[in-house]
Amino acid sequence: MIMQVKNKYVYRSKISEAKFRQIVRLFALDLDATQISQIVGLSRVTINRYLMAIRERIAKFCESESPFQGDIEVEYEVDESYFGPKRVKGKRGRGAGNKTIVFGLIKRNGKVYTEIVPDCSKSTLQSIIRGKVDTNSVIYSDKWHGYDGLVDLGYGKHYRVDHGKDEFVNGKSHINGIEGFWGFSKIRMSKHRGINKKYFYLYLKECEFRYNFRDENLYLLILKIVRINPLFLS
Incomplete structure (x- = not known):
């Protein structure tokens, strides 16, 4: 015993x-x-x-x-990232290769929130945004169509960068903060070797x-x- x-x-x-x-x-x-x-x-x-x-x-x-409770009229960056094995040959697109999809929001100079999501559809991503971000806030994203229509939901200050045209910073418009978190997370997880x-x-x-x-x-x-x-x- x-x-x-x-x-x-x-x-x-x-x-x-x-x-x-x-x-x-x-x-x-x-x-x-x-x-x-x-x-x-x-x-x-x-x-x-x-x-x-x-x-x-x-x-x-x-x-x-x-992390965002009570925050109004602040700046957020939103993005998705994909974790898992290297992309399977012949498969392309967001989430290709049986990866785990993670959606993230970060308050500039503040905290981050992450959530595993089943897909990157407009309904999935925007339902999380609506539950976490006040409509008076500023949102920065890339051009992914999942973010189309945020203005119609009351987010009048939605600014985007077009990564497809190699645009990563346009004045205050960028998502470097959330992308920095993705890099931080993937480096940390890689040390576990799977x-x-x-x-x-x-x-x-x-x-x-x-x-x-x-x-x-x-x-x-x-x-x-x-x-x-x-x-x-x-």
Whole structure:
């Protein structure tokens, strides 16, 4: 019988609170499971169980956050990106090659929100925009037809750049902020050398979390999140 250890961050914990804090500190520093395992002296399998449980709490925290709540007359950039294996030969277009489609909104000089979507249709993208962005705000996008008609929905300040004509910046019109987030996320995910589609959402929300709170102490913030809602490892 394995003795349980008192740990306010983990139900029925088998490791000490100090050991768990060490895992969180190393995770906050963006070390991977293998590196953390070598430092703390636990198996990689055990470390992965803790890290996935932490990611689940982070995802729930992101879901409960309202990064744009109360914001009016501010500037947003919107865009979609595609995550997954390299494009299958012969397949082209947005989302080609069985990729996971992610839609993102970013407030300029602020936070980002991401959502996995089934497609890039007008109805899908604009329903998210309508639920997150006040009509008095400014929206910047590319020329994808999924953004056609935003003006008709009350978004009178919608400006676009035409990437198809190699136009990436036109005065204040650009989507460099959200594209920067896509680059940040893909670089982070690439170090895992392949992510099971089943867990992609958790890794996506981890990227969102790290980006939105990049100027804060992630170690203390994660401990606070887990203290409110302790982990349960079955």
